[in-house]
Amino acid sequence: MLRQQIASALGGDVAPPAVLLDAAHRYESEQRAVAYIAVGATAAGAVPSPTDEQLQAFFNAHKITFRAPEYRKITALALTPAALAPWVQVADADVKAAYDRNTARFGTPERRAVQQIVFSNADEAQQAADKIKAGETFDQIAAARGLSPKDIDLGTVVRSDLIDPKIAEAAFSLPLDGTSAPIPGAFGSVLVHVTKIDPAQIQPFEQVQDVLRKELALDRARRELLDKHDSIEDERGSGATLAEIAQKLGLQTETIDAVDRSGRDPTGAEIRDLPGVADVVAGAFATRPGVETEPVQLPQNGGYVWYDLNEVTPARERPFDEVRDQVLARWTEDETVKAVDAKAKQLLAELQAGQPLVQVATSAGLEVKTAQNLQRGRAASDFSADAVAKIFDVPLNGFGLASGTVPAERIVFQVTGITVPQVTPAEQQAAARIGQQIETDLLLQYLAQLRSQIGVSVNERLLQQAIGAGTN
Known part of the structure; x- marks a missing residue:
C-alpha cells in the first residue's frame, strides 16, 4: 500500500x-510544399575531354577501383529435364493420345444454352413430351405449369457444368431447338431444351503436336532424372571426368572460362545460362583445383549440377593501358557530378541573392516544378528520403540544395508551404x-x-x- x-x-x-506533445505532433505530421529545379548533366554542360595526364593521375588515385578480381575457370555438367528431353523419344501415338485427353486445353469447349423442366413423375413428363411433338413449345409447357423463363433457365453451360451425367449427355446430344425425351433424374423426370449452341473452338492436332511432344519428353525426362543422377555419381566414383561422363551418357558440359566471385565474366557481364550458377560459383570459390565437389541440387526437383574447378587466376593490378576506357568513363562520371554540383550551388547563390526562382530557372533553361504534402522520412517523386530531410531543415520561403535520385542530379528548392494537420485519435x-x-x-x-x-x-x-x- x-x-x-x-x-x-x-x-x-x-x-x-x-510543448512536448506539439513538437512530437509536428515532427510526425508536418507536411511541406516546395518549388524546385532539377539540375542534371545537361544543365551543367559538356565536360571537357581530359588529357592523358589527368587520366593517369585519376587512375593512380583510384587504382583499387580498376583492380582485376580473382577469376576461376569452371567446367559444369547440368542434369535437368530440359537437358535430358532432347534424348527422349516420344511416339506419335502417345502425342495423339495426349491431345485427345486434353482437347479443352487447346481451345474453348462447346457451350449450350439449356432450359429444364422437372416433373414429379415420368407420366407427366411423357405427356409434356407428347404435347411438344404435337406442336406446343417448351415455353408454353413451362407457362402452363406456372414457371417463368427464369425458373427453367440453366444458363449457357459447358458439359462439365451439368452435374447429372444423363442430363449432360442429353443436353449435348440434341440439335438446336431440340427437346429431349423424359430423363429420370434425382428429383423427378426431366425434359431439357437447347436454345443456343456455341461450337467448340479447338486448335487442330497439327498445330500443337510439337508443343505436346516436348511436354511429354520433359515429363519422361523428370522420371529418368534420378536414374541419370545415380549413373553420373557412379562414373564420378570411378574417377571419370565430367567431360568423359557427358560423352558417355549423351549429355553436354559447359565451361566458364573466367568468372569472378560476383558471378560476372571479365567484361562485367553476368553469367546467366548455367542453372544454379550462384551456388556453383560460390562452391567454386570455396574449393581448390583437383578437389571433387558435391553437386548442386536445383530447387523444386529441377535437377543437379556437377562442377569442377579447373584453374584459378589471382587478382592483379591492371595497367593503365588495359583499363583506359574504364578510367575515362569513371573520370567523366565524377567530373559530371562535380559540374552538376557546381551549377546547382551557383543557382542557389542567385536565389539567396534575391533573384526569383522562375527567373533563375529560365536563365538556366530549366523548368520550375512543384511538390506537395512531403513528409519526414518518406521519399516522393524526385526526392529521396535524405532530400526530404533537407527540406525540413529549411524555414518557410527559405532555399536549399539536396541530392537527386541519381548521382549526377541536384535539387535546388524553395519551401513554399508548411502545414500541420489536426491531431488525430x-x-x-x-x-x-x-x-x-x-x-x-x-x-x-x-x-x-x-x-x-x-x-x-x-x-x-x-x-x-x-x-x-x-x-x-
Whole structure:
C-alpha cells in the first residue's frame, strides 16, 4: 500500500507538457510544399575531354577501383529435364493420345444454352413430351405449369457444368431447338431444351503436336532424372571426368572460362545460362583445383549440377593501358557530378541573392516544378528520403540544395508551404503513452536516488528462509 501511494504521489496522472506533445505532433505530421529545379548533366554542360595526364593521375588515385578480381575457370555438367528431353523419344501415338485427353486445353469447349423442366413423375413428363411433338413449345409447357423463363433457365453451360451425367449427355446430344425425351433424374423426370449452341473452338492436332511432344519428353525426362543422377555419381566414383561422363551418357558440359566471385565474366557481364550458377560459383570459390565437389541440387526437383574447378587466376593490378576506357568513363562520371554540383550551388547563390526562382530557372533553361504534402522520412517523386530531410531543415520561403535520385542530379528548392494537420485519435493515444513513460522515468529516478542515499543491504537470514536454503 505504501509503495502504491509513493508511486502515485510521484507520477500519478502525469500530463505530458503541451510543448512536448506539439513538437512530437509536428515532427510526425508536418507536411511541406516546395518549388524546385532539377539540375542534371545537361544543365551543367559538356565536360571537357581530359588529357592523358589527368587520366593517369585519376587512375593512380583510384587504382583499387580498376583492380582485376580473382577469376576461376569452371567446367559444369547440368542434369535437368530440359537437358535430358532432347534424348527422349516420344511416339506419335502417345502425342495423339495426349491431345485427345486434353482437347479443352487447346481451345474453348462447346457451350449450350439449356432450359429444364422437372416433373414429379415420368407420366407427366411423357405427356409434356407428347404435347411438344404435337406442336406446343417448351415455353408454353413451362407457362402452363406456372414457371417463368427464369425458373427453367440453366444458363449457357459447358458439359462439365451439368452435374447429372444423363442430363449432360442429353443436353449435348440434341440439335438446336431440340427437346429431349423424359430423363429420370434425382428429383423427378426431366425434359431439357437447347436454345443456343456455341461450337467448340479447338486448335487442330497439327498445330500443337510439337508443343505436346516436348511436354511429354520433359515429363519422361523428370522420371529418368534420378536414374541419370545415380549413373553420373557412379562414373564420378570411378574417377571419370565430367567431360568423359557427358560423352558417355549423351549429355553436354559447359565451361566458364573466367568468372569472378560476383558471378560476372571479365567484361562485367553476368553469367546467366548455367542453372544454379550462384551456388556453383560460390562452391567454386570455396574449393581448390583437383578437389571433387558435391553437386548442386536445383530447387523444386529441377535437377543437379556437377562442377569442377579447373584453374584459378589471382587478382592483379591492371595497367593503365588495359583499363583506359574504364578510367575515362569513371573520370567523366565524377567530373559530371562535380559540374552538376557546381551549377546547382551557383543557382542557389542567385536565389539567396534575391533573384526569383522562375527567373533563375529560365536563365538556366530549366523548368520550375512543384511538390506537395512531403513528409519526414518518406521519399516522393524526385526526392529521396535524405532530400526530404533537407527540406525540413529549411524555414518557410527559405532555399536549399539536396541530392537527386541519381548521382549526377541536384535539387535546388524553395519551401513554399508548411502545414500541420489536426491531431488525430492515434496521436492522442500516443500522448497517453508519453505520459506513462514520464511516470516510469520519474519512479526510476526516485529509486536510483534512494539507492545512492540509503544504499542497499541484504538480510541473508531472511533470504535463506525465503528460498528454503539450509533446511532439511
